[in-house]
Amino acid sequence: MARLPRLYLPGCSQHIIQRGNNREPCFFNEADYKAYLSFLKDAAEKYRVAVHAFVLMTNHVHLLVTPSDEHGVSRMMQAQGRKYVQYFNYTYARTGTLWEGRYKSTLVDAENYLLTVYRYIELNPVRAGMVVHASEYPWSSYQGNALGKSIQLLTPHELYIQLGKADEERQSAYRALFRGRMPERDLTAIREATNKAWVLGSDRFRAQIEAKTGRRSAPLGRGGDRKSAVFRENQNQ
Template structure:
């Protein structure tokens, strides 16, 4: 299995988990949980994050974080560091509070954010700590459902607007949606080995765009000097005027000249998923001709 990558770019969304060292509790009492939420709120403010959901269990926590500035690692290092220091000082303990680095899945917003948000707030139910998510006060469920007054560091607009423009109706539909998920399968069974949860096009796009360090990269000057055909040379006016020739040119740009999906899509003014579908269609067509069943 491939090792999960640290993929960071502006606008990326993550499901994050962090566990206690040797499975120890990271919250001893309610004050510890309030302290963590305080540091989480400061981290959200400092790093300009959006928090769509959270759940504080006993020996681990879950976060659903959107990073407009692509700075997850910096923010997580800060959050875990300041909380661990405060926790150790308060409880007169030494050593690591957390078990290694946090784990994260990159989430495609439109396809899986709702599913992951539901998965997070249902953790206490799956762990048989409570029978209903509203009975666990240390998650974002009660805030999103309108049971408790909102807090500034939790972003509920995106989730609720997926149900209704009327806040009361949206909150009721959200409660029903979460309840329907109690017996649902984990969405993470559909994640890629690299830790990407999204459509086939999204996974294809991310795999195509990341460098070895997990950063979405732009075309470099060195790449431009490798002698490959330019996109202008590949996509001439004559080629663009015919659908079949255009699709063949996309294959040429991707497979023989090594252009990334985003580079091709941007040049043609298309969404990356459109380019991915064309590639997949032509690859399947080629396979069916050469290897009939």
């Protein structure tokens, strides 16, 4: 089956997954993580892409970003990817590809899913059993979004800013979002939308995206809205 073209809309947030080839490690030590973040920061600034959340796992990366134009995300990923592969191959005396084909992405309905995707990304190390709490993992945006650590790469989304009138109030409200486990329906919705290049959002949001892009935003005959009876039934199977 042919791959669906990626969707890009200026001002619309995207969840991105970039995996290592054959699920092999992309990071071996602290210097590698720092190099990736540095290249990403440079590329994000150059192509005017706001990075709201990230996590660097051993063999893959998650990002939540908002581009200023329709080409920003693809150019950012191409630029930082090229630089990091050059760095990685030189450092470890290797050749060839590092990433597993093209990165995967989905448009995110900010009103219904944005903060859920923040949480999904920063809880990856917890779900993987690497740490007990997101605060213990050093290579994610949780350190900045929840604890106030200065991370120059990060640009807070408007909905994050609305969590409070001051930094401490926003960080406290953000930490509260991490109490308890994420509902399985949210995990499934995010994974399916991102891996299959569908749109993550309500029926209304998906209809708006289809009207703007002329491309289907969800598989035929199946709903993705968390409020859809069909969607809830599918989650229980």
